[in-house]
Amino acid sequence: MGDVAAAAGVSLKTVSRVVNGVGYVSAETLASVQAAIDQLGFRRNEFARQLRQGTAATIGLVLEDVADPFYSVLTRAVEDVALEQGYLLLSASSAEDPSRSRRIVESFSSRGADGIILAPARGTDPEFLRGEIAAGCSMVFVDRPVPGIPADTVLAENVGGAREGTAHLIAHGHHRIAFFGDQESVYTATERRTGYCEALEEAGLESDEAMMVLAAPREAPAELIDDVLEAADPPTAIVAGNNRWSVRLLRHLKERGQRPLPGFVGFDDFELGDVLDPGITVVAQDPATMGRLAAELLLRRVAGDEAPHEHIRLPTRLIVRGSGELPGPFAER
Amino acid sequence: MGDVAAAAGVSLKTVSRVVNGVGYVSAETLASVQAAIDQLGFRRNEFARQLRQGTAATIGLVLEDVADPFYSVLTRAVEDVALEQGYLLLSASSAEDPSRSRRIVESFSSRGADGIILAPARGTDPEFLRGEIAAGCSMVFVDRPVPGIPADTVLAENVGGAREGTAHLIAHGHHRIAFFGDQESVYTATERRTGYCEALEEAGLESDEAMMVLAAPREAPAELIDDVLEAADPPTAIVAGNNRWSVRLLRHLKERGQRPLPGFVGFDDFELGDVLDPGITVVAQDPATMGRLAAELLLRRVAGDEAPHEHIRLPTRLIVRGSGELPGPFAER
DNA sequence: GGCCGGTGTGTCAACGTTGTCACAGAGCGA
DNA sequence: TCGCTCTGTGACAACGTTGACACACCGGCC
Numbered sequence: 001m002g003d004v005a006a007a008a009g010v011s012l013k014t015v016s017r018v019v020n021g022v023g024y025v026s027a028e029t030l031a032s033v034q035a036a037i038d039q040l041g042f043r044r045n046e047f048a049r050q051l052r053q054g055t056a057a058t059i060g061l062v063l064e065d066v067a068d069p070f071y072s073v074l075t076r077a078v079e080d081v082a083l084e085q086g087y088l089l090l091s092a093s094s095a096e097d098p099s100r101s102r103r104i105v106e107s108f109s110s111r112g113a114d115g116i117i118l119a120p121a122r123g124t125d126p127e128f129l130r131g132e133i134a135a136g137c138s139m140v141f142v143d144r145p146v147p148g149i150p151a152d153t154v155l156a157e158n159v160g161g162a163r164e165g166t167a168h169l170i171a172h173g174h175h176r177i178a179f180f181g182d183q184e185s186v187y188t189a190t191e192r193r194t195g196y197c198e199a200l201e202e203a204g205l206e207s208d209e210a211m212m213v214l215a216a217p218r219e220a221p222a223e224l225i226d227d228v229l230e231a232a233d234p235p236t237a238i239v240a241g242n243n244r245w246s247v248r249l250l251r252h253l254k255e256r257g258q259r260p261l262p263g264f265v266g267f268d269d270f271e272l273g274d275v276l277d278p279g280i281t282v283v284a285q286d287p288a289t290m291g292r293l294a295a296e297l298l299l300r301r302v303a304g305d306e307a308p309h310e311h312i313r314l315p316t317r318l319i320v321r322g323s324g325e326l327p328g329p330f331a332e333r
Numbered sequence: 334m335g336d337v338a339a340a341a342g343v344s345l346k347t348v349s350r351v352v353n354g355v356g357y358v359s360a361e362t363l364a365s366v367q368a369a370i371d372q373l374g375f376r377r378n379e380f381a382r383q384l385r386q387g388t389a390a391t392i393g394l395v396l397e398d399v400a401d402p403f404y405s406v407l408t409r410a411v412e413d414v415a416l417e418q419g420y421l422l423l424s425a426s427s428a429e430d431p432s433r434s435r436r437i438v439e440s441f442s443s444r445g446a447d448g449i450i451l452a453p454a455r456g457t458d459p460e461f462l463r464g465e466i467a468a469g470c471s472m473v474f475v476d477r478p479v480p481g482i483p484a485d486t487v488l489a490e491n492v493g494g495a496r497e498g499t500a501h502l503i504a505h506g507h508h509r510i511a512f513f514g515d516q517e518s519v520y521t522a523t524e525r526r527t528g529y530c531e532a533l534e535e536a537g538l539e540s541d542e543a544m545m546v547l548a549a550p551r552e553a554p555a556e557l558i559d560d561v562l563e564a565a566d567p568p569t570a571i572v573a574g575n576n577r578w579s580v581r582l583l584r585h586l587k588e589r590g591q592r593p594l595p596g597f598v599g600f601d602d603f604e605l606g607d608v609l610d611p612g613i614t615v616v617a618q619d620p621a622t623m624g625r626l627a628a629e630l631l632l633r634r635v636a637g638d639e640a641p642h643e644h645i646r647l648p649t650r651l652i653v654r655g656s657g658e659l660p661g662p663f664a665e666r
Numbered sequence: 667g668g669c670c671g672g673t674g675t676g677t678c679a680a681c682g683t684t685g686t687c688a689c690a691g692a693g694c695g696a
Numbered sequence: 697t698c699g700c701t702c703t704g705t706g707a708c709a710a711c712g713t714t715g716a717c718a719c720a721c722c723g724g725c726c
Contacts, residue, residue: 001712001713010676011675011676012676012713013676013677013715014676023674023675024675025675029674044443044712045384045712045713046443046444047383047387047712048384048711049712050681051378051381051680051682051711051713052680054681056380066412067402067405067406069402072399072400072402072408076398076399079399079426083433083436089423089425090422092412092422093412093413103416107421110376110378111379112380131374247604247605251605251607254608271402271603271604271605272584272606272609273605274587275584275587275609276605276610277610334682334683343705343706344706344707345682345683346684346706346708347705349684350704352683356703356704356705357702357703357704357705358704359703377683378681378682381681381711382684383711384682384710385682385683385684385711386711387711
């Protein structure tokens with residue numbers, strides 16, 4: 001900036017005014033400064049600006065894995081909001097590892113993130129997060145909350161959605177329904193299992209531990225699935241607790257050549273679910289809206305909004321495509 | 334840092350030494366400084382550090398759309414390399430819009446990105462990129478190059494892969510094969526079409542413009558597809574130029590209830606391609622390796638590696654699953 | 667004429683860190 | 697004893713920007 005000032009024969013401050021478009025600058029001064037800027041290829045040094053201003057117009061996004069379509073769609077929505085409002089977005093995958101997640105949050109926060117949208121990994125230390133918030137880094141939780149932390153949350157209607165999906169199978173004549181969800185320590189997994197159990201109970205059906213698998217879909221051994229499918233009293237229908245489990249199970253069923261196909265309802269939609277035959281009935285979430293709302297909420301906080309914390313529950317939507325309507329043994333006709 | 338120094342009764346510089354673990358500090362001084370740091374919850378201000386050091390240990394990643402599974406997997410791989418080497422990753426989707434892409438690159442670069450991995454949007458101004466590189470921001474192009482720019486590239490074997498996929502259909506008795514690819518201005522689209530044309534030519538088949546659609550898969554009207562499928566001399570097989578087109582076409586074929594199913598080979602693998610019936614034969618790329626190699630290459634450049642630019646071509650792999658082996662009218666038996 | 671607000675420009679300090687230099691004591695070999 | 701290296705610490709400037717403040721000029725109004 002000094003060079004530009006010298007070239008244009010003005011003071012540093014005047015160049016600063018031109019660059020930022022604030023304050024009074026005469027037309028001719030402006031022109032000569034602009035010319036000097038263009039000629040020298042000057043670019044404002046953001047580090048110095050950030051240091052001086054104490055802010056970086058940056059937000060962070062930490063979620064389990066960008067390669068998961070649920071999160072990648074959410075990421076894109078956050079990106080769009082951030083770009084629109086002139087914020088830079090930092091993002092990283094926690095890989096569901098609390099220490100990696102913590103490292104990421106620390107690095108974002110020390111790099112001046114004004115706020116962070118966080119899908120907390122299971123086992124995240126609440127005290128740590130509390131400290132970050134106290135240090136001035138706003139937080140919005142998406143997909144999963146951390147109980148007792150003063151922050152906004154944007155979650156899906158996990159219990160209600162899973163209840164509806166399960167009830168849908170029951171209504172089509174299934175009484176013996178298996179549930180496959182993520183590890184017990186994952187919030188959404190237990191919420192959705194709760195919804196599943198509620199639906200069974202409402203229908204007067206007994207829930208059976210042997211019909212519930214809670215494990216990481218990527219790591220669960222195939223035997224775990226076979227144990228359920230080949231139980232003495234096997235299920236006639238399946239509820240998948242997330243899109244990873246849906247894909248895993250559908251692949252497994254195809255490999256087994258399972259016939260007749262069990263009734264199937266997946267939580268969270270996934271690509272090609274409509275193209276499979278039968279189409280896969282799902283309880284769809286809306287990751288794009290989730291991301292957009294979280295980003296807008298966070299940016300409001302960053303801008304100084306002190307209103308009470310919001311706890312948004314996004315409704316789910318049952319999309320009927322065939323697999324959830326395969327008649328069970330107790331179907332009316 | 335001043336507060337810590339005061340609390341520990343030492344100079345600023347000594348605190349700096351403790352924080353960075355460089356230089357000589359006596360055990361007891363270290364202990365008292367550490368205590369002061371912990372007590373005050375001190376965190377180094379990265380802005381000031383960056384200003385002083387002139388670097389931010391940051392790299393950027395700009396691609397078309399994180400919500401596209403190809404790019405989301407690539408992103409995850411880049412993330413992992415960056416994290417491993419202590420770099421922060423900035424990433425954003427260009428939405429295939431040159432001006433958005435440019436804005437993103439500028440913002441990354443002015444925020445001190447030491448280098449950028451770029452999947453250049455079609456129509457990206459080479460002069461602009463040249464300027465960024467001259468300004469000290471290393472670049473690695475993934476998926477698509479920008480001709481004439483001094484930078485490393487990591488690309489897929491587009492021509493060879495498409496040729497192999499098309500030849501595979503021909504070998505199974507198809508002589509009339511349609512090609513659906515991205516807009517003509519997209520590098521990979523024309524490369525893959527070239528491979529497709531080469532395979533036809535090698536087999537002594539005539540290529541027919543009416544059998545080639547080059548359009549954005551999201552925006553192409555359904556009639557465009559129907560025009561091809563319902564041509565006077567309709568295709569018996571289809572090559573899809575990317576995973577977006579594969580999904581679009583498979584959905585379209587299902588909606589039409591098209592029978593018999595045309596032979597089908599997709600460029601780039603996609604989730605559930607193996608679960609569909611028949612399984613979808615694809616020419617698979619390896620986005621994770623592409624991302625990893627690009628990130629490693631970029632970090633080497635950032636670290637000062639001045640070796641000649643590398644131009645890596647990642648091989649593709651034909652995965653046979655059924656749709657590409659449906660016999661065509663000229664099948665031998 | 668004196669005062670005012672609007673316009674245009676410059677000086678200076680400060681943001682928080684780290685590299686350079688300086689200094690001082692201890693240990694040691696010549 | 698001198699000079700050397702190793703250890704431990706501090707003073708100070710500099711990174712490039714911007715906010716606070718000061719100043720000077722102009723036209724208009726009482």
